[in-house]
Amino acid sequence: MTHTSTAQTTTDEFIRLGLDVLDTELTAIDGLRRYIDADFAHACELLLACTGRVIVIGMGKSGHIGGKIAATLASTGTPAFFVHPGEASHGDLGMITAADVVIAISNSGETNEVLSIAPLIKRRGVRLIGMTGNPQSTLADLADVHVCIAVEKEACPLGLAPTSSTTATLVMGDALAVALLHARGFTADDFALSHPGGSLGRRLLLHIHDVMHKGERIPLVDESATISQALLEMSRKGLGMTGITDAGGKLLGVFTDGDLRRILDQRLDVHQTPIAQVMTRQPITISADVLAAQGLKLMEDRKINGLFAVDADGYPQGALNMHDLLKAGVL
Template sequence: MTAAKTETFTSLAASVLDIEARSVSDLKRYLDANFTRACECLLACKGRVIVLGMGKSGHIGGKIAATLASTGTPAFFVHPGEASHGDLGMITSDDVVLAISNSGETGEVLSIAPLIKRRGAHLISMTGNPQSTLAELADVHICIAVEQEACPLGLAPTSSTTATLAMGDALAVALLHARGFTADDFAMSHPGGSLGRRLLLHIHDVMHKGERMPLVNADASLSDALLEMSRKGLGMTGIVDAQQRLVGVFTDGDLRRILDQRIDVHQAQIDRVMTRNPITISADVLAAEGLKLMEDRKINGLFAVDDAQKPVGALNMHDLLKAGVM
């Protein structure tokens, strides 16, 4: 392939991105009273938001419905063609319908619009033509008109679908803010993803408890501590006093350092070589906070302690990796 041909590909692609970027930026002129009315209508919805659209508008509508649902506005997508054959029964008077059509003249959408109104559901239209039939039928109309499609033929929906998607995101985020939707709320809708795990998993969900915690008494020998580390496999052991409070920790790194000092592992007592005042964490905080603490302090393991400084659990980086927090 010639360099000239490659340059043509990249220049055409750059033109597409420029056109679509301008189309999205130009949408700001449509953030008017109608946009505010649409947000108020969606915010007041007692049922669900039903998103409708045919063809490419349908694909974009599905994504908008998913974004609304995951950001605190219950929503789902209904295919207009299927709605005409029974799925219209999904729509109730408590719902708000968001109908998408760039032309505003899509037959399948227009055929069910009067029935939607008759059911008592509010109808919001999103079109590129404020004078279209759908725009006139709707209770509220949001304009998504673009100057040109990025397709050089001016036929394939490109800029128009990008603009529709962006306006859908604008609606979703505006509603998210108005609802006071939090990161915890978001996580509850995304428990299976890595973000959900970071926002839902707590230290107590991933830590080793009870007999699985590596612990020795302060008067134990260094060799006993090494055996405990080997048995529990966390690369460390905690050291507790007579009241079972955590007073120190001994890690693989500590072992490497004392070997350089020619300390007899069979004769030395653990409280002579342990790290005192170890870094600890509460079992109730997010596992992601534990990860950040370990990264910031450059350590590979942590003990969780209660208010009396007694250990209730232990974890290391591998536990966080296995849990999907990293």
């Protein structure tokens, strides 16, 4: 049955109700501080010592939160997956081995579907971490270590819909995952290897050498070249710039589309004037081994559209522009 309010809710009332929910849930999160204790540390130690996988189980809303906790653990260096307790009772329990650690989530600590498989988990010698809002519950007693997630009240005015309690569970799961991340020495590169798809993976995995133009595709002219010869090289290579090198091949400067616009009113003879006379000396360069995202930041900070990658001695190894980063998905 659909119930409708007899009184019209005003805009101000909606805002007040929303802010009340935020205040209640913020209070619940702040209350978790007292549960970051020796039991929390013991849970971290069990998870860190796990030689198998971390299995997260939970029913209903706790199950939804459990799925996210498992995903966060897995993406930050702790192999983990979620198992539905109902499915575990019908065969999926075989996915759990003695080398694993189970995190069982139940706000009441009395969820039948979770409690029905907890003794079987214990019989297999699997270490069990219980996350409940009731330290005196059956699940808390069965667990090797209990992590408390109790909240003073739900944000739901009826006190029925899991709101503050699920938020607190999610935050406690994040606390476990991040504590383990630090303990493992998990790095940005490790994170990228778990996230190869999407912009995040590209920003963390791609290096300058992956996106730069190399070899004959690098726009370069000798310092004795004329402006017109430099313009031809820029046109052929299509990067909106060319590098200028000395007789030994070391990068001396750059000349860009922007430089061309600036010299147009100087009435120079482009067929006779050496490019070295109008080039930008001591150009901004980058190493080919750094992240492409660092190249993007450098270009944005210095308000330039292209870069040359050089080695430690200043010899060009490649060239790239903003379009290359856009095409690679870094931008």
